[in-house]
Amino acid sequence: MISTHIHDARERVAAEQNALDAKxxxxxxxxxxxxxxxxxxxxxxxxxxxxxxxxxxxxxxxxxxxxxxxxxxxxxxxxxxxxxxxxxxxxxxxxxxxxxxxxxxxxxxxxxxxxxxxxxxxxxxxxxxxxxxxxxxEIEVMRRTLDSEADVLADAGETVDEITSWIADADETALSELGFRELKQRHERLESHRVRCEELAADRQAFLRETTSEGVETGVRHEHIIPQLYEDFPVEYPVLSTAGRLEELCRDCQRAVRDHLTRRA
Structure with a gap:
């Protein structure tokens, strides 16, 4: 499994959940x-x-x-x-x-x-x-916000792990060893992975715009609180950054596959 910023984010959230429980x-x-x-x-x-x-x-x-x-x-x-x-x-x-x-x-x-x-x-x-x-x-609402964040990170991590694992497995077979049909299937699979990365980014942005407000008059806006968890990370938005880089990687892989498809046509 390839380690990403999402894995680091999950560790941070778990630590903060424990800290809030103690508080x-x-x-x-x-x-x-x-x-x-x-x-x-x-x-x-x-x-x-x-x-x-x-x-x-x-x-x-x-x-x-x-x-x-x-x-x-x-x-x-x-x-x-x-x-x-x-x-x-x-x-x-x-x-x-x-x-x-x-x-x-x-x-x-x-x-x-x-x-x-x-x-x-x-x-x-x-x-x-x-x-x-x-x-x-207020602290309990913050704790519920972190619970939601943990669930989102778990789903995002599962998607990223699945895509990166597929890429790692696919890379074990050189493109030159694949036939035209296999190359076409790989290109289509990469396209589906790009779509999943885009959906992951869109879902993440939607989550950041949401509010956890149960039990308090003024809710906790995710976009105001969540980024603070990762302010010392090398990237400001771990999920969006990971999704973007992974989508770019899939696009580069697609370009390489198309080059081979063009030569085989």
């Missing part, structure tokens, strides 16, 4: 840990409603003197669960609150910032859990 589990653990944290026992924390993180924080800051053990515990839970998966690909370390902002919104990061001295109320706790659940849903 989903981490977010779920974070949600569980936050659920076990008792709200701070202050008048401010007890009197604040769950009208939103921004309202909750503003109300608590006005009271002053609040205990903030709860928010510290939430920050610790996040640092030990979600953060390692969030910064795994980042070379330069980033502040914890910056990671919280990226994963759970700016409002959550502001509410949990030590400088704000915000106590953990029941309302704030529910809001944090709600944002974490939303983030988990």
């Amino acid at each position: 989903i589990a981490a977010v779920e653990t974070f949600i569980d840990r936050v659920g076990e944290i008792a709200p701070d026992s202050t008048a401010a924390a007890q009197s604040t409603s769950s009208q939103g993180i921004a309202t909750t924080t503003a109300t608590q800051l006005q009271t002053g003197g609040a205990r903030t053990e709860g928010c510290a515990a939430v920050r610790e839970a996040f640092a030990e669960t979600v953060r390692p998966h969030s910064v795994a690909d980042i070379e330069e370390p980033e502040p914890l609150l910056e990671t919280i902002s990226a994963e759970l919104t700016d409002s959550v990061a502001a509410a949990l910032a030590p400088a704000t001295n915000t106590p953990l109320s029941s309302g704030l706790k529910r809001a944090i859990v709600s944002e974490a659940e939303s983030r988990r849903t």
Whole structure:
């Protein structure tokens, strides 16, 4: 079997699927840990409603003197669960609150910032859990996108493997050893392979224009996300590049066969 960029892409997607599975589990653990944290026992924390993180924080800051053990515990839970998966690909370390902002919104990061001295109320706790659940849903949608990508790559890989295997087998017999009819059959077979390559490219472009949106208001557009998986690859679009190069190879082979057919005519 000839190795192509599609094979490399399948390995990358499998690794990313494992990484997302681990991150989903981490977010779920974070949600569980936050659920076990008792709200701070202050008048401010007890009197604040769950009208939103921004309202909750503003109300608590006005009271002053609040205990903030709860928010510290939430920050610790996040640092030990979600953060390692969030910064795994980042070379330069980033502040914890910056990671919280990226994963759970700016409002959550502001509410949990030590400088704000915000106590953990029941309302704030529910809001944090709600944002974490939303983030988990987003990651799950991304995981389903990768599942679709894995299926597409598997089908594409099967098509490419079949064509490259046929070419490798055919190359074992020199064109000079083939009769006119055999040459004509080989030319027709190469034409069918070219059509399959063109169909593969068309199907790939159609897939990139699709969206995975189950469970979220704004879906994940494949053309915005999929290319990021392969940004460090030697080619920007592994499937399209492979399909194009294979179609070109089949065309070159056809040209050689036609030369022999012309001489035999």
